[in-house]
Amino acid sequence: MKKFTSVNDVLDINYLIDRAVYYKSNPFADSVLGQNKRMGLLFLNPSLRTRISTQIAARNLGIEVIVLNIDKEGWNLELNEGAIMNGTKVEHIKDAAPLLGAYFDIIGMRTFPGLSNKEEDYNELLLSQLMRHSGIPIVSLESSTLHPLQSLADLVTIWENHNKITRPKIVLTWAPHIKAIPHCVANSFAQWINKWDNADFVITHPAGYELSEQFTEGANIMHSQKEALAAADFVYVKNWSSYTDYGKVCCEDSSWMLTEQHLADAPDAKVMHCLPVRRNIELSDEILDGKRSLVTQQGANRVWAAQAVLAEILKMS
Amino acid sequence: MKKFTSVNDVLDINYLIDRAVYYKSNPFADSVLGQNKRMGLLFLNPSLRTRISTQIAARNLGIEVIVLNIDKEGWNLELNEGAIMNGTKVEHIKDAAPLLGAYFDIIGMRTFPGLSNKEEDYNELLLSQLMRHSGIPIVSLESSTLHPLQSLADLVTIWENHNKITRPKIVLTWAPHIKAIPHCVANSFAQWINKWDNADFVITHPAGYELSEQFTEGANIMHSQKEALAAADFVYVKNWSSYTDYGKVCCEDSSWMLTEQHLADAPDAKVMHCLPVRRNIELSDEILDGKRSLVTQQGANRVWAAQAVLAEILKMS
Amino acid sequence: MKKFTSVNDVLDINYLIDRAVYYKSNPFADSVLGQNKRMGLLFLNPSLRTRISTQIAARNLGIEVIVLNIDKEGWNLELNEGAIMNGTKVEHIKDAAPLLGAYFDIIGMRTFPGLSNKEEDYNELLLSQLMRHSGIPIVSLESSTLHPLQSLADLVTIWENHNKITRPKIVLTWAPHIKAIPHCVANSFAQWINKWDNADFVITHPAGYELSEQFTEGANIMHSQKEALAAADFVYVKNWSSYTDYGKVCCEDSSWMLTEQHLADAPDAKVMHCLPVRRNIELSDEILDGKRSLVTQQGANRVWAAQAVLAEILKMS
Numbered sequence: 001m002k003k004f005t006s007v008n009d010v011l012d013i014n015y016l017i018d019r020a021v022y023y024k025s026n027p028f029a030d031s032v033l034g035q036n037k038r039m040g041l042l043f044l045n046p047s048l049r050t051r052i053s054t055q056i057a058a059r060n061l062g063i064e065v066i067v068l069n070i071d072k073e074g075w076n077l078e079l080n081e082g083a084i085m086n087g088t089k090v091e092h093i094k095d096a097a098p099l100l101g102a103y104f105d106i107i108g109m110r111t112f113p114g115l116s117n118k119e120e121d122y123n124e125l126l127l128s129q130l131m132r133h134s135g136i137p138i139v140s141l142e143s144s145t146l147h148p149l150q151s152l153a154d155l156v157t158i159w160e161n162h163n164k165i166t167r168p169k170i171v172l173t174w175a176p177h178i179k180a181i182p183h184c185v186a187n188s189f190a191q192w193i194n195k196w197d198n199a200d201f202v203i204t205h206p207a208g209y210e211l212s213e214q215f216t217e218g219a220n221i222m223h224s225q226k227e228a229l230a231a232a233d234f235v236y237v238k239n240w241s242s243y244t245d246y247g248k249v250c251c252e253d254s255s256w257m258l259t260e261q262h263l264a265d266a267p268d269a270k271v272m273h274c275l276p277v278r279r280n281i282e283l284s285d286e287i288l289d290g291k292r293s294l295v296t297q298q299g300a301n302r303v304w305a306a307q308a309v310l311a312e313i314l315k316m317s
Numbered sequence: 318m319k320k321f322t323s324v325n326d327v328l329d330i331n332y333l334i335d336r337a338v339y340y341k342s343n344p345f346a347d348s349v350l351g352q353n354k355r356m357g358l359l360f361l362n363p364s365l366r367t368r369i370s371t372q373i374a375a376r377n378l379g380i381e382v383i384v385l386n387i388d389k390e391g392w393n394l395e396l397n398e399g400a401i402m403n404g405t406k407v408e409h410i411k412d413a414a415p416l417l418g419a420y421f422d423i424i425g426m427r428t429f430p431g432l433s434n435k436e437e438d439y440n441e442l443l444l445s446q447l448m449r450h451s452g453i454p455i456v457s458l459e460s461s462t463l464h465p466l467q468s469l470a471d472l473v474t475i476w477e478n479h480n481k482i483t484r485p486k487i488v489l490t491w492a493p494h495i496k497a498i499p500h501c502v503a504n505s506f507a508q509w510i511n512k513w514d515n516a517d518f519v520i521t522h523p524a525g526y527e528l529s530e531q532f533t534e535g536a537n538i539m540h541s542q543k544e545a546l547a548a549a550d551f552v553y554v555k556n557w558s559s560y561t562d563y564g565k566v567c568c569e570d571s572s573w574m575l576t577e578q579h580l581a582d583a584p585d586a587k588v589m590h591c592l593p594v595r596r597n598i599e600l601s602d603e604i605l606d607g608k609r610s611l612v613t614q615q616g617a618n619r620v621w622a623a624q625a626v627l628a629e630i631l632k633m634s
Numbered sequence: 635m636k637k638f639t640s641v642n643d644v645l646d647i648n649y650l651i652d653r654a655v656y657y658k659s660n661p662f663a664d665s666v667l668g669q670n671k672r673m674g675l676l677f678l679n680p681s682l683r684t685r686i687s688t689q690i691a692a693r694n695l696g697i698e699v700i701v702l703n704i705d706k707e708g709w710n711l712e713l714n715e716g717a718i719m720n721g722t723k724v725e726h727i728k729d730a731a732p733l734l735g736a737y738f739d740i741i742g743m744r745t746f747p748g749l750s751n752k753e754e755d756y757n758e759l760l761l762s763q764l765m766r767h768s769g770i771p772i773v774s775l776e777s778s779t780l781h782p783l784q785s786l787a788d789l790v791t792i793w794e795n796h797n798k799i800t801r802p803k804i805v806l807t808w809a810p811h812i813k814a815i816p817h818c819v820a821n822s823f824a825q826w827i828n829k830w831d832n833a834d835f836v837i838t839h840p841a842g843y844e845l846s847e848q849f850t851e852g853a854n855i856m857h858s859q860k861e862a863l864a865a866a867d868f869v870y871v872k873n874w875s876s877y878t879d880y881g882k883v884c885c886e887d888s889s890w891m892l893t894e895q896h897l898a899d900a901p902d903a904k905v906m907h908c909l910p911v912r913r914n915i916e917l918s919d920e921i922l923d924g925k926r927s928l929v930t931q932q933g934a935n936r937v938w939a940a941q942a943v944l945a946e947i948l949k950m951s
Contacts, residue, residue, distance in 0.1 A: 028353055036662055038690065048392060052383055052420050056355065059381055064693055066686055075682060084914040086812050091910035095922065095929065099909070102934035103686050178403050275416070276408035280401040288412065295412065300419035345670055365709060369700055369737050373672065376698055495720050592733070593725035597718040605729065612729065617736035 001312040005127060005140040006148050007192045013155065014196075019308035020156045020301065027060045027307075033314050034063035040104040041067045041141065044126075045112045049275060049299055050141045050149070054108055057306035061314065063106070079125050093126070097133030106313055107134060110141035113182050115247030121145060122212070137313045139306075145212075147184040150274050151192040152305035157298045158199075158234055161270050167200055168233035171269075173225055174205030175282040176256050177239035180249050185274050186240045187215040194218035204228035208250040212243055225256060230265040236272045237283050259284040263292070270294050318629040322444060322457040323465055324509045330472065331513075336625035337473045337618065344377045344624075350631050351380030357421040358384045358458065361443075362429045366592060366616055367458050367466070371425055374623035378631065380423070396442050410443070414450030423454050423630055430461035430499050432564030438462060439529070454630045456623075462529075464501040467591050468509040469622035474615045475516075475551055478587050484517055485550035488586075490542055491522035492599040493573055494556035497566050502591050503557045504532040511535035521545035522557075525567040529560055542573060547582040553589045554600050576601040580609070587611050635946040639761060639774040640782055641826045647789065648830075653942035654790045654935065661694045661941075667948050668697030674738040675701045675775065678760075679746045683909060683933055684775045684783070688742055691940035695948065697740070713759050727760070731767030740947055741768060744775035747816050749881030755779060756846070771947045773940075779846075781818040784908050785826040786939035791932045792833075792868055795904050801834055802867035805903075807859055808839030809916040810890050811873035814883050819908050820874045821849040828852035838862035842884040845877055859890060864899040870906045871917050893918040897926070904928050 003009050010016055023029065039058050041051060051067065058065045068075075077096060078089035085092065100107055109130060113121035121144040131138045140148055162168050170193055172186060190211060193201045201219045203211070210221070222228045229235060237258050242248045257280070263269050271292045277283055287293060320326050327333055340346065356375050358368060368384065375382045394413060395406035402409065417424055426447060430438035438461040448455045457465055479485050487510055489503060507528060510518045518536045520528070527538070539545045546552060554575050559565045574597070580586050588609045594600055604610060637643055644650055657663065673692050675685060685701065692699045702709075711730060712723035719726065734741055743764060747755035755778040765772045774782055796802045804827055806820060824845060827835045835853045837845070844855070856862045863869060871892050876882045891914070897903050905926045911917055921927060 038693075040686070046392075048385065048387075049416065052357070052385070055383055056381075056420060059355075064690075066689055068682065068686070070682075075680075078913070082914075082919060085912040086915055090912075092913050095909055095911055095913075098930040099683065099933040102930060103690060103937065275412055277412055278402040278407075279395070279409050279412075280399075281403055285399060296415040296419060299416040303420065363709075365702065365704075366733065369674070369702070372700055373698075373737060376672075592729055594729055595719040595724075596712070596726050596729075597716075598720055602716060613732040613736060616733040620737065 001309070001316055003131060003138050004148060004309045004313065005138060005143065006146050006188070007151065007195045013192070016152060016308050016312070017156050017159050019311065020152065020304040021159070023060070023307040024301070024304040030311055031060065031062045033311060034058065034061035037062070037105040037314065038064045038066065038103070039106040039108060039310070040100060041065060042107060042109040043067070043069050043141070044110060047110050047141065049302055050110060053302035054141060054149070054306045056303050057310055060307055061310055063310065077126070079129055093129045094133055097130050098135065101134035101136045104136060105317060106137050106139060106310065108139040108141045111143055113144035115180055115182065115241060118246040137317060139309060139313065142184055144182070145184055146188040146191070148188055148192070149302065149305050149309065150185055151188040152309065153298060153301040154189055154236070154272060154274070155192055155196060156301045156305055157272065157294050160297070161294060162233065165233055167198060169231055170199045170201050170234045170236065171228050171232040172203045172236045172238065173228065173258065174209050174256060175237045175239050175258060176252050176254050177278060177282060180241040180247055181239045183211060183240045183243060186211055186238050189236060190219055191215040202228045206251045206253055206256065208242055208245065209240065210244060211240070225262065229262055229269070232266040232269045234272060235263070235266065235269050238273065239282060257282060257284065258287060260286050272298055275299050318626070319633055320448060320455050321465060321626045321630065322455060322460065323463050323505070324468065324512045330509070333469060333625050333629070334473050334476050336628065337469065337621040338476070340377070340624040341618070341621040347628055348377060348379045350628060351375065351378035354379070354422040354631065355381045355383065355420070356423040356425060356627070357417060358382060359424060359426040360384070360386050360458070361427060364427050364458065366619055367427060370619035371458060371466070371623045373620050374627055377624055378627055380627065394443070396446055410446045411450055414447050415452065418451035418453045421453060422634065423456060423627065424451060425456040425458045427458035428460055432497055432499065432558060435563040454634060456626060456630065459501055461499070462501055463505040463508070465505055465509070466619065466622050466626065467502055468505040469626065470615060470618040471506055471553070471589060471591070472509060472513060473618045473622055474589065474611050477614070478611060479550070482550055484515060486519065486548055487516045487551045487553065488519045488521060488545050488549040489553045489555065490545065490575065491526050491573060492554045492556050492575060493569050493571050494595060494599060497558040497564055498556045500528060500557045500560060503528055503555050506553060507536055508532040519545045523568045523570055523573065525559055525562065526557065527561060528557070542579070546579055546586070549583040549586045551589060552580070552583065552586050555591065556599060574599060574601065575604060577603050589615055592616050635943070636950055637765060637772050638782060638943045638947065639772060639777065640780050640822070641785065641829045647826070650786060650942050650946070651790050651793050653945065654786065654938040655793070657694070657941040658935070658938040664945055665694065665696045667945060668692065668695035671696070671739040671948065672698045672700065672737070673740040673742060673944070674734060675699060676741060676743040677701070677703050677775070678744060681744050681775065683936055684744060687936035688775060688783070688940045690937050691944055694941055695944055697944065711760070713763055727763045728767055731764050732769065735768035735770045738770060739951060740771050740773060740944065742773040742775045745777055747778035749814055749816060749875060752880040771951060773943060773947065776818055778816070779818055780822040780825070782822055782826070783936065783939050783943065784819055785822040786943065787932060787935040788823055788870070788906060788908070789826055789830060790935045790939055791906065791928050794931070795928060796867065799867055801832060803834045803836065803865055804868045804870065805862050805866040806837045806870045806872065807862065807892065808843050808890060809871045809873050809892060810886050810888050811912060811916060814875040814881055815873045817845060817874045817877060820845055820872050823870060824853055825849040836862045840885045840887055840890065842876055842879065843874065845874070859896070863896055863903070866900040866903045868906060869897070869900065869903050872908065873916060891916060891918065892921060894920050906932055909933050
């Protein structure tokens with residue numbers, strides 16, 4: 001693996017799940033693989049779970065980690081070719097990226113969508129420019145449109161809990177929130193489950209919350225949450241803002257909050273959420289505090305997902 | 318030791334002092350004890366001495382450290398059971414803590430009192446919830462009401478300087494400041510000296526600055542600073558705001574600033590302060606720059622106190 | 635070497651260049667030299683290149699690194715003897731520095747000029763007080779007036795590219811910018827090239843941008859950029875604000891921006907800049923994207939310069 005920015009960088013999803021599960025039992029098995037290697041973690045917006053889990057994964061492999069909270073350093077990068085830099089942008093990606101490529105062996109970067117300009121967000125300019133100009137492997141720690149490390153951890157969690165069900169029914173359900181949230185987690189989950197192709201995959205949301213078809217294609221999309229949830233094995237709860245009316249909150253229907261009552265027809269359903277979760281807005285206390293919840297396991301699996309990815313990248317470099 | 322949040326978690330104070338003194342001479346004696354262990358340092362308010370000294374202590378024991386400046390990340394935690402999270406709190410402690418427990422082997426946390434609601438500060442809800450929901454050992458890096466790592470460093474310093482005095486006279490004296498300061502250092506010092514029970518312990522402050530009796534009980538409390546300081550062996554200088562008129566500054570009497578003149582009747586007295594100190598407000602230059610001052614030694618001992626505590630916790634886990 | 639705050643701390647520049655070049659080929663040759671040593675990196679203003687390169691250099695030598703972003707912690711230090719500390723300064727350098735000296739084996743500090751008071755900036759009070767009161771080796775990571783680690787990296791880069799030219803012609807040229815910039819990089823480069831004394835050294839700038847003679851003495855200073863650039867082997871492009879009309883921007887003549895046209899009489903000239911660079915304000919795209927540019931190599935050499943310096947300091951301590 002030369003980079004990890006979406007499921008399309010992965011040759012064999014099941015192999016990667018397998019490696020993550022292996023590291024979960026053997027965290028320090030490859031503790032010399034990353035000896036004398038360095039990873040830079042660039043955060044353009046704050047992160048806790050992602051930063052911690054990636055840092056742990058890297059250290060387990062012996063990789064040195066340097067964290068750069070770029071948002072707080074005011075390191076405003078220019079991305080446009082030919083720009084006359086007389087404004088607030090202090091450095092061009094063409095000058096910053098090659099140096100990062102000289103300092104590090106791997107770069108992890110978290111960026112985020114502005115949610116006001118769909119094209120700008122969806123062309124992932126910063127990520128692609130960083131890849132082009134740094135010349136070293138890039139790992140997305142969440143981009144404007146995708147969150148592949150989260151999705152791999154999600155799949156590891158599903159794999160650990162699927163109890164030999166040949167084709168589990170997986171439902172991604174929209175949930176209410178109090179503000180406009182990016183599409184990354186939902187897009188990425190849809191993209192991974194579709195490519196994995198070992199599940200009956202249903203996406204349910206109110207009308208107006210259709211995700212981009214480039215990620216959802218292959219899933220069964222329903223507007224009836226009740227119908228979607230019936231006989232579900234895994235229910236992934238997530239809010240996202242509108243894609244068509246870009247970045248807007250077009251419905252706040254609180255009846256979409258997942259409660260035990262919603263799972264009356266899905267007695268064995270396990271419930272997932274990437275955290276942080278707004279309790280009693282997205283998901284009820286009874287579910288989060290009950291036996292269905294996989295959220296802690298899912299968050300803990302972020303470490304093993306990252307470790308599997310970093311190890312594959314090290315092996316190629 | 319399964320946690321370290323107050324002197325009540327310590328079975329044998331003298332043993333812990335002894336371990337700290339041992340590490341001071343042998344910093345790397347147990348450098349493999351913490352191998353493949355990870356400690357998360359969570360700061361809800363800024364810290365320099367505490368962060369550096371704890372980080373050094375952990376590294377001396379081979380522990381990996383990840384620092385989280387939570388205040389700057391806007392990670393505003395909900396603590397109330399059953400909360401409908403439609404406000405500014407982004408995550409419930411019930412969801413955050415178990416994951417921290419999965420990521421780390423030990424958590425150190427610094428929190429702080431708001432100084433506006435006595436009950437809220439003194440019930441230490443965040444600390445107790447973190448302990449309850451994380452399931453791993455917690456080390457207080459200063460809480461709303463106590464600062465046990467500071468107190469252990471204070472006792473190590475007293476031990477190093479007590480010159481075989483059987484029962485040294487230790488005086489904790491209030492000093493002026495320019496703003497309202499928490500009670501943590503004073504509460505904790507009182508609690509430790511009282512439990513240690515190897516000293517004549519006097520607390521002196523202007524009327525209105527009585528500390529909580531749960532910590533001071535056992536000490537001789539005086540309003541005459543002059544009388545209190547007579548024949549003192551150790552004088553601990555510290556400002557704190559009012560406990561009864563909670564969080565208020567009820568007197569700014571600058572005559573309480575400790576100077577050489579105040580120590581006329583205590584020729585051998587050594588002077589302590591936890592730093593940072595407001596020179597010529599709390600303590601005079603002549604004392605801080607003179608032979609009585611133990612402040613640098615005391616600050617340096619923070620490392621060995623933390624190392625002794627972390628080592629004991631590692632041995633139990 | 636007991637400290638590294640200017641070229642005057644260096645006995646033999648060529649030896650230091652040689653060490654840097656050696657580490658570039660053998661990054662981990664001395665990975666045990668700094669075992670059980672700790673370096674504190676104190677930043678009073680943000681830094682990316684300097685922080686990363688110094689951190690990498692230290693880790694390559696086995697040194698533990700703790701980063702302190704002091705500006706963000708609000709750690710406002712009092713420097714004046716005898717101050718009554720009733721204002722915004724929370725700690726005196728006399729109390730902070732000895733403790734840093736106890737915690738660390740080496741301190742690296744980045745400070746910066748206010749650019750409003752020439753005397754205050756040029757007496758480097760914070761740096762000299764830190765040296766005096768910490769008692770341990772100090773490495774400047776850029777001070778109010780100098781940036782010696784940058785200059786050493788610059789010289790390493792010149793050395794790597796001088797192609798056996800006996801005395802290369804090196805030109806430091808002022809360039810336009812959009813705001814007032816410190817003199818540190820220019821002062822320091824001038825000081826190093828002058829002391830190195832293996833080049834024909836020319837400084838060119840518009841009238842009013844004369845640098846302090848204490849650093850430029852020995853260089854040929856010209857107001858005609860065209861004349862200065864003729865037959866140059868190395869052109870160092872840098873903006874700085876006025877020294878005489880202290881901290882002011884006294885000319886924004888955009889014709890000083892370096893372009894290919896400016897180098898018509900210097901066909902072999904290599905172009906240097908310390909980054910970050912304002913494209914098409916200081917330097918044209920064609921130069922930065924062309925074969926003349928050494929800027930990435932120069933930035934990458936920051937690691938090896940820092941590693942050479944830290945190794946020499948470790949050998950003396």
